[in-house]
Amino acid sequence: MDLTRLETLGAAQAARAIAAGEITSGQLVQACLARIREVEPAVQAWHYLDEEHALAQARDRDERRAAGIACGPLHGVPVGIKDIIDTADMPTEDGTPLHVGRMPTGDATVVASLRAAGAVILGKTVTTELATYSPGKTRNPHDAERTPGGSSSGSAAAVAAGMVPLALGTQTNGSLIRPGAFCGVYTYKPTHGWVPRGGVLKLSRTLDTVGVFARSLEDLALAGEQIAGFDENDPDSRPRARPPLVATLAQEPPLPPKFALVKTHLWEQADPAVREAFGELQELLGAQCEDYPLGDSLKDAWTWHRTIMEAEMAANLDLEWERGRDKLSQPLQAQLGRGREVRALDYQKAVARIAILNEAFDELFTRYDAILTPSAPGTAPPAATTGDPSFCTLWSLTGMPALNLPLLSGADGLPLGVQLVGARNADARLLRTARSLVAQAEAASH
Amino acid sequence: MDLTRLETLGAAQAARAIAAGEITSGQLVQACLARIREVEPAVQAWHYLDEEHALAQARDRDERRAAGIACGPLHGVPVGIKDIIDTADMPTEDGTPLHVGRMPTGDATVVASLRAAGAVILGKTVTTELATYSPGKTRNPHDAERTPGGSSSGSAAAVAAGMVPLALGTQTNGSLIRPGAFCGVYTYKPTHGWVPRGGVLKLSRTLDTVGVFARSLEDLALAGEQIAGFDENDPDSRPRARPPLVATLAQEPPLPPKFALVKTHLWEQADPAVREAFGELQELLGAQCEDYPLGDSLKDAWTWHRTIMEAEMAANLDLEWERGRDKLSQPLQAQLGRGREVRALDYQKAVARIAILNEAFDELFTRYDAILTPSAPGTAPPAATTGDPSFCTLWSLTGMPALNLPLLSGADGLPLGVQLVGARNADARLLRTARSLVAQAEAASH
Numbered sequence: 099m100d101l102t103r104l105e106t107l108g109a110a111q112a113a114r115a116i117a118a119g120e121i122t123s124g125q126l127v128q129a130c131l132a133r134i135r136e137v138e139p140a141v142q143a144w145h146y147l148d149e150e151h152a153l154a155q156a157r158d159r160d161e162r163r164a165a166g167i168a169c170g171p172l173h174g175v176p177v178g179i180k181d182i183i184d185t186a187d188m189p190t191e192d193g194t195p196l197h198v199g200r201m202p203t204g205d206a207t208v209v210a211s212l213r214a215a216g217a218v219i220l221g222k223t224v225t226t227e228l229a230t231y232s233p234g235k236t237r238n239p240h241d242a243e244r245t246p247g248g249s250s251s252g253s254a255a256a257v258a259a260g261m262v263p264l265a266l267g268t269q270t271n272g273s274l275i276r277p278g279a280f281c282g283v284y285t286y287k288p289t290h291g292w293v294p295r296g297g298v299l300k301l302s303r304t305l306d307t308v309g310v311f312a313r314s315l316e317d318l319a320l321a322g323e324q325i326a327g328f329d330e331n332d333p334d335s336r337p338r339a340r341p342p343l344v345a346t347l348a349q350e351p352p353l354p355p356k357f358a359l360v361k362t363h364l365w366e367q368a369d370p371a372v373r374e375a376f377g378e379l380q381e382l383l384g385a386q387c388e389d390y391p392l393g394d395s396l397k398d399a400w401t402w403h404r405t406i407m408e409a410e411m412a413a414n415l416d417l418e419w420e421r422g423r424d425k426l427s428q429p430l431q432a433q434l435g436r437g438r439e440v441r442a443l444d445y446q447k448a449v450a451r452i453a454i455l456n457e458a459f460d461e462l463f464t465r466y467d468a469i470l471t472p473s474a475p476g477t478a479p480p481a482a483t484t485g486d487p488s489f490c491t492l493w494s495l496t497g498m499p500a501l502n503l504p505l506l507s508g509a510d511g512l513p514l515g516v517q518l519v520g521a522r523n524a525d526a527r528l529l530r531t532a533r534s535l536v537a538q539a540e541a542a543s544h
Numbered sequence: 545m546d547l548t549r550l551e552t553l554g555a556a557q558a559a560r561a562i563a564a565g566e567i568t569s570g571q572l573v574q575a576c577l578a579r580i581r582e583v584e585p586a587v588q589a590w591h592y593l594d595e596e597h598a599l600a601q602a603r604d605r606d607e608r609r610a611a612g613i614a615c616g617p618l619h620g621v622p623v624g625i626k627d628i629i630d631t632a633d634m635p636t637e638d639g640t641p642l643h644v645g646r647m648p649t650g651d652a653t654v655v656a657s658l659r660a661a662g663a664v665i666l667g668k669t670v671t672t673e674l675a676t677y678s679p680g681k682t683r684n685p686h687d688a689e690r691t692p693g694g695s696s697s698g699s700a701a702a703v704a705a706g707m708v709p710l711a712l713g714t715q716t717n718g719s720l721i722r723p724g725a726f727c728g729v730y731t732y733k734p735t736h737g738w739v740p741r742g743g744v745l746k747l748s749r750t751l752d753t754v755g756v757f758a759r760s761l762e763d764l765a766l767a768g769e770q771i772a773g774f775d776e777n778d779p780d781s782r783p784r785a786r787p788p789l790v791a792t793l794a795q796e797p798p799l800p801p802k803f804a805l806v807k808t809h810l811w812e813q814a815d816p817a818v819r820e821a822f823g824e825l826q827e828l829l830g831a832q833c834e835d836y837p838l839g840d841s842l843k844d845a846w847t848w849h850r851t852i853m854e855a856e857m858a859a860n861l862d863l864e865w866e867r868g869r870d871k872l873s874q875p876l877q878a879q880l881g882r883g884r885e886v887r888a889l890d891y892q893k894a895v896a897r898i899a900i901l902n903e904a905f906d907e908l909f910t911r912y913d914a915i916l917t918p919s920a921p922g923t924a925p926p927a928a929t930t931g932d933p934s935f936c937t938l939w940s941l942t943g944m945p946a947l948n949l950p951l952l953s954g955a956d957g958l959p960l961g962v963q964l965v966g967a968r969n970a971d972a973r974l975l976r977t978a979r980s981l982v983a984q985a986e987a988a989s990h
Contacts (some may be wrong), residue, residue, distance in 0.1 A: 179595075330782060337783045413892035438889045445888035446859035 104129035106470065107362070109175045109263040109317040113216075116163070116174040121172025123156040123163075126219055130176050134261045141243050142235040143256035145181045146188050147221030152176065155218040160183050172324060173216030173532025177186035177267035178256045180249075181222040182229050182299035183308070187210055190298050193225040193234055194250075196422045206297025207332075208308055208325040208358060209519030215324040216402060220262050223252025223431060228415065229268060229301055231484055232427040238478045240512050246278030247474075248484030250311070254281040257311040270301050271494050272487025274309040278502035279473035279515025280485060286310045286318040286529075289522050290497025293322075293337060302410035303334065305403070306448055307496050315536065318501070319343035319529050326525075338523075347533055355467035355531040357383060358390035360519075362471070363397050364488055367403045369476035375506040375514055376472065382542050383535075387470065390462065398489065401454060402448035403495040411446040412437030453494050456522060463521035466533045469498075477508035499525040501532050505539045550575035551985055555621045555709040555763040559662075561719045562609070562620040564774050569602040569609075569620025573664055576622050580707045584706040586680040589702035591627045592634050593667030596953055597920050599624065601664040618770060621664030626695075627668040627746035631655055631769060638696075638745050639671040639680055642868045652743025654712060654754055654771040661770040664707050669698025674861065675714060677749055677930055684924045686958050693723030693920075694745070694930030696757070697933070700727040703757040708823035710767050710870035711757045716747050716853060717940050718933025720755040724948035725961025726931060730765040730976035732756045732975075733906050734798035735968050736943025737782060739768075740775030749780065750858035750895055753850070760984065764947070765789035765975050772971075784969075792972035802979040803829060804836035804967075808917070809843050810934055815922035821952040822918065828980075828988050833899060833916065838909065846934065848894035849941040855891040858883030901942050902968060913977045919961025923954035935963065945971040947978050950965075951985045 100106060107115065115121045131149050138144060141175050158173040184190045184202035186209075204210075209219060224234040226249040236251040238244035239259035246255040250267025254277030257265050267274045267286050278285025287309040295306055310321045323344055328337045336516050359380055365373070380387045412419070412434050418426065426434070462469070465478045472489050479485050493500045499520045506514035518535065520528030546552060550572050561567045577595050584590060605620040619740065620629070630636045630648035632655075637643045650656075655665060670680040682697040684690035687707035690719055693700040696713025700723030703711050713720045715733050722758040724731025741752055756767045769789045775781045781891050811819070826833045858865070858880050864872065865880050872915040908915070925931050939946045945966045952960035964981065966974030 328783075333779075336776060348895065409888035412889050412893065416889065438887070440888040441884070442855035442886040442891035443858050443884045443886045445891070446856065447862065450859070456945065486837070 101411045105133040105260050108143050108314050109172065109312060109398045111318050111393045112263060112361070113172055113177050113261055117169055123159040123218060123473035124153065125126055126174060126221070127152050127156040127176050130220065131261055137239070137259045137261065141237055141239050141255050141445050143223055143250060143252040143259065143261060145191065145224045151187065152218060152220050157214060159218060162374060170214060171320060171455045172212060174218060175216070175264065176218045176220040176262050178214055178223045178253050178262045179209060179221050180253050180265070180267045182268060183209060183266055184297035185219060185222065188219070188222055190222065193227045193229065194418070195425050195458070196303060196418050203296065204297065207294040207295070207329055211325050211327065223265055225249050226251060226478040226484055227287065227427055228418070229270065229273060229299060230430050230433065232429060233481065233484050237481055238425060240282065240406070240480070243480060244512065245280060245481045245484050247478060249281035250277050251484065253311050254278055254283055254285070257281070257283045257313060261434060263312060264317060266297060266325070267309055269309060269494055270305045271305050271403065271492070273489030275473050275490045275500055275502045275515065276485055276487050278311055278480035279504070279513065282504040282513030283313060283502070284315055284318050284504065285502035286322050286344070287493070287500045288322060288326060288501045289525055291334040292326045292336050292341070292525065294328060294332040296331050300414045304406050304410060304452070307494070307497070315347060315529055315533050316344070321346045321526065339525050341527050343529055347529045349530055351467070351530055351534050354386055355417070355534050356465070357387040357468055357470040357535070358462055358466040359387055360471045361389065362492065363394050364475070367475055368472055369508065371508045372472050374475055379506070379539070381420070381518065382538065390466070390469070396492065399451070399495055400491050402451050405440055405444055405448040406495070408433055408437030409440035410472050425482045450499065452495060459496065459498070459513060460521070468528055469519035471517050471519065473502045473517040475508055477512035477514055493517070493519050496522070498522050499528050500524035503532060503536060505536065546865060546982045547901070550893055551579040551706050553709060554760050555578065555618065555758060558621050559618055563615055569664060571668070572601065572620060572623050572743055573598050573602040575667065576708055577585040583607045583685065583707065584703045585907065587683055587685050587701050587705050588794045589669055589698040589705065590638065591670045591698060595632065598664060598666050605662060605664060616660060616662035619656060620664060621662070621710065622664045622666040622708050623658055623802045624666055624669045624699050624708045625655060626699050626713045627671045628714060629655060629712060629723050630743035631668065633667055636666070639675065640671045640864070641871050642864050647668060647789055650743065652688050652699045653740040653744070653775055655909055657771050657773065659848060669711055672930055673873055673876060674864070675716065675719060675745060676876050676879065677925065679930050683927055686728065687924070689926060690958065691726060691925035691927045691930050693726035693924060695719040696723050699757050699931065700724055700729055700731070703727070703729045709758060709988040711761060712771070713755055714744060714758060715753050715755060715936065715940055716751045717849065718936030718987060719917045720932050721961065721963055722931055723945055724757055725950070725959065727958030728950040729757050729759060729948070730761055730764050730950065732768050733939070734768055734772060734953065735971055736947045737778070737790065738772045738787070738971065739781040740778040740781050742777050744768050746860045750852050750856060750898070753943070754941070756865035761793060761975055761979050762790070764791045787853065789972050789975055793975045795976055796871070797913070797976055797980050800832055801980050802911065803833040803914055803916040803981070804908055804912040806917045807835065807837045808938065809838070809840050810921070811943045813921050813967060814918055815952045815954065817923055818918050818960060825916070825952070825962065827983070828984065833939055836912070836915070845897070845938050848897050848924050849937050851886055851890055854879055855886035856884030858872070858886070880936035898941060898943065905942065906967070907946070915965040917963050917965065919963040923956055923958035923960055924938060939963070939965050942968070942970060944968050945974050947974060949978060949982060950981065
């Protein structure tokens with residue numbers, strides 16, 4: 099452990115060091131703040147950050163530990179929160195001029211869970227406009243001319259730039275996996291319904307999912323375990339035992355995992371570098387990996403996703419439309435305009451497809467441990483857009499758990515993401531499968 | 545107990561007598577079948593009834609008891625099942641020529657629960673066309689020229705005519721409370737989400753509710769307790785302890801209950817006889833009953849209900865529309881046609897109103913135990929229609945538990961229903977409140 103560079107510690111490492119008394123939360127938060135001062139001018143990951151308030155939380159954590167009060171699994175560890183997730187002690191402004199000055203009345207359920215686990219809520223990270231497509235100020239830490247991806251731009255960039263070991267984001271189409279891929283960080287989109295969404299800006303009940311960015315699978319599991327859980331107030335939450343993500347991740351898979359390399363109808367739109375890199379990965383995995391072409395068969399799924407997302411956004415952003423349409427970006431106005439015209443019949447038929455799609459995929463998961471597919475069609479594009487979410491769309495629609503694994507790089511040297519998708523409600527197994535894949539990829543690269 | 549007229553026994557009475565060995569299930573079912581043979585030609589409550597199969601179930605129950613196998617709370621008691629609720633051993637034809645010959649692959653969850661409690665599934669009762677408005681063959685047992693109400697026509701009529709002590713029905717607008725009122729039987733529409741709907745014809749996820757007809761509150765509580773419960777497969781089901789309906793019903797209320805006499809904007813459309821009867825009821829209750837006029841303030845709620853119901857019906861009956869529109873009645877075609885044109889925006893906004901409405905009613909239930917309001921605008925109208933469901937609409941929309949209490953009668957001597965509505969998830973308290981009201985009304989009439 100490099101005590102001169104505490105900001106490089108992972109969340110689990112840091113929590114262990116704090117629990118063991120090797121470092122304090124105050125020292126860790128100081129190191130993160132110093133790193134932020136250094137790189138924030140170029141990256142611009144933060145929408146709100148009050149250094150004093152962060153340090154005060156860290157002092158409180160250190161005092162509690164000194165007083166012998168039981169410490170949670172994230173005791174003293176700083177976390178960044180996407181600025182569409184409510185925080186009782188910081189504004190939450192949703193990336194839109196319409197919500198400037200908005201002060202939530204309480205913590206989102208996930209923020210309350212993190213605090214209960216001992217975390218320090220470091221600050222609020224930049225989101226695109228209302229968590230949709232129009233970019234915020236954040237730039238890609240690997241290349242300031244490129245986008246970090248969106249909509250969880252600041253969270254992905256902050257973790258990638260070493261400003262904070264953990265950050266929360268959300269995904270409705272590709273807003274976790276895509277910025278994770280572009281910024282080269284580990285990313286976890288849990289099974290839809292696993293993480294309660296109280297206090298999170300609602301775009302689409304059917305699709306919205308809260309997830310995590312970190313620099314290791316271990317940290318994804320640790321944070322995921324804290325924020326998952328039943329919440330009677332989230333209508334898609336179901337009662338389940340707390341998932342043993344950390345314990346399962348630490349196990350060896352009973353057999354070498356088998357991967358289905360899923361090529362959708364978008365495969366040909368991926369950069370040659372992506373297709374080449376996946377060819378090499380497939381070669382490396384040998385008999386563990388088989389092609390599973392979906393081809394054109396599921397093409398309509400992208401239309402169903404769009405129907406659902408646009409119809410639900412139109413309803414959830416109806417007040418913004420009615421009261422401040424002219425303060426919304428042109429692309430968002432166009433999107434909401436389309437959403438307002440969707441027929442309830444088409445909307446409901448699209449929603450009904452989700453269960454049928456999942457049944458079809460059940461068969462795949464009896465034969466394979468996970469789906470292997472690109473996170474995005476290439477590396478991060480220029481900063482004028484947040485890039486193409488379409489490689490994430492099918493997995494947002496089905497609500498399957500997905501990971502971004504930063505295992506590859508493009509011809510430009512920038513990160514290329516491997517997306518690993520698991521069966522619904524089998525998030526722990528997905529993490530364990532990912533660990534095995536990461537180990538194989540790392541062994542091969544040495 | 546009149547052993548020569550076992551068909552007049554209530555479900556709880558009968559279950560006790562069977563458990564005590566005073567009668568057998570076979571004798572009880574024989575008595576019900578004899579009563580059916582007698583009155584069915586006029587009432588026509590049954591869509592499917594196989595005497596031999598009913599008696600075979602009864603023999604099985606009697607053999608199990610004789611063998612010392614533990615008996616459930618409905619052991620040996622016959623129950624009628626509305627013909628939109630699946631039964632593995634009988635066809636379920638949904639009141640439409642489109643589904644003639646339809647043989648379900650299994651029991652609906654509620655039927656499985658009744659069988660687990662020991663019930664004999666006597667037969668399938670007549671439903672209107674696809675549980676909507678176009679009447680089936682059933683007539684009102686009190687007057688064959690009148691409608692029994694719908695859509696749970698056969699279930700209400702069968703219980704009223706003494707053919708069976710218990711029957712299941714469903715309500716999306718007024719399909720439990722209204723036939724209960726017209727036929728003069730006790731009726732229980734549970735809190736939306738309490739009773740799982742697996743294997744029940746789906747018209748509207750947001751509104752559909754399975755409920756019970758019986759000839760006493762005790763029987764409603766007994767059957768309600770068997771069919772309520774969490775089911776992960778019903779998306780509106782939430783995990784809760786089994787509601788202690790029977791035990792709570794048996795308690796005295798801690799204080800004399802207070803009633804809010806709710807007069808909606810429809811009040812003036814009620815028959816003078818209804819308004820007069822409610823005036824007398826109010827007088828009887830004295831300080832226990834206060835006017836709580838909603839007047840025009842909630843008028844839009846009827847529009848929200850219609851938007852939701854028609855939009856969801858259009859999606860759920862899309863196959864019937866696409867493949868056999870010409871076999872649907874004209875009114876249903878018109879309704880589905882409207883539903884197909886609803887915008888997803890209006891649909892979602894209407895759904896979002898439900899939670900807001902319920903919050904508004906929470907305040908009422910801090911001051912009153914239950915809402916008192918007519919079940920229907922009058923007694924049963926002629927059999928050409930199933931009557932007006934609008935006095936039930938608000939309580940279907942909000943998903944509050946409701947009862948029909950057959951306490952009043954009209955100028956024509958036919959039953960007039962008192963609708964008692966409770967706070968969501970407080971079904972046990974509602975039943976207890978009802979018992980107290982029934983006792984007061986009965987004491988007054990003696």
